[in-house]
Amino acid sequence: MSSDKSRQGYGLCALTGTPGKFVEAHILPKALTRPERPGAPLIQRRSGRRPVRRWTSWYDANLVTADGEKILAGYDDWAIRELRRHKLVWSGWGGSKSLEAKDFTALNSTPWGMRRISEIDTQHLRLFFLSLLWRAAASGLVEFHEVQLSADTMEALRKMVEIGDAPPVNFLPISLTQISTLGVIHNQGIFHRTKTLPGLPGLPVQMRRYYRIYIDGLIAHVHLDQHDPNHIRELGIMMLGSEADWVLTTVTFERSFELENMLWIHAESLP
DSSP states (O other): OOHHHHHTTEEEOTTTOOEEEEEEEESSOGGGSOOSSTTOOEEEEETTEEEEEESSOOEEEEEEEHHHHHHHHHHHHHHHHHHHHTTOSGGGSTTOSBOOGGGOEESTTSSEEEEEEOSSOHHHHHHHHHHHHHHHHHOOOGGGTTOOOOHHHHHHHHHHHHHTOOOOTTSSOEEEEEEOBOOOOOOOOOEEEEEEEOOOTTOOOEEEEEEEEEETTEEEEEEOSOOOHHHHHHHGGGSTTSSSSEEEEEEOGGGSHHHHHHHHHHHHHOO
16 A cells, blocks of 8 residues: 555554445444533543643544444444443433432442443443453554553454354453443543452452443443453353343442542643
């Protein structure tokens, strides 16, 4: 392919491998990364840097062609509809300030709770979150520099996203947490973190690396270390896609990482 065409936005689609003209691809769905007020800019804050005004959420103009974007848009359109239908994102609450009591079980009047979700394709939802991780890892945007995967993992992930096949569940397993009270509308990049998994019967305490993906009051933990299949079985429906139903944890915005991180980033980005 000529250098002239490359400068004009032509190249190989990172998802399908076919040549063509690049199109804008949102890393996180635009409908779930909206500003707090319609028409208002998005304020991008990073530690140690002055805030930047943006008018749309992160997108990469050199990632996929129309064929690749059609696949990604299919995941996004389905997920937006299903996440809102099940009130898993704030934009599905219809103006309410919190989840209704019938939608989840609070744990002994604490900020934490549990939700059991039925009548949703958990495998397809798993593919949606895997597609977000792939986009971030494949993108050249500086905002996603933390997302680094091995070449083998990237190729396996790309194939899953391209053909729509998500097993096995112990490869990049996913768990989710929902914020159960409405907080400040905001967007976050994808963070690399480490957490401790408590020991289960016959299994030791384990440290797990994961990428944390936030969209509209819903958080996905995509675990980087391949789990032992026995551990996945013990965790059962807490791991997305392991069964037809699935259970996720909830936490109020006031006790969430979101609020703590926003306050810290705000302070760090001030001149």
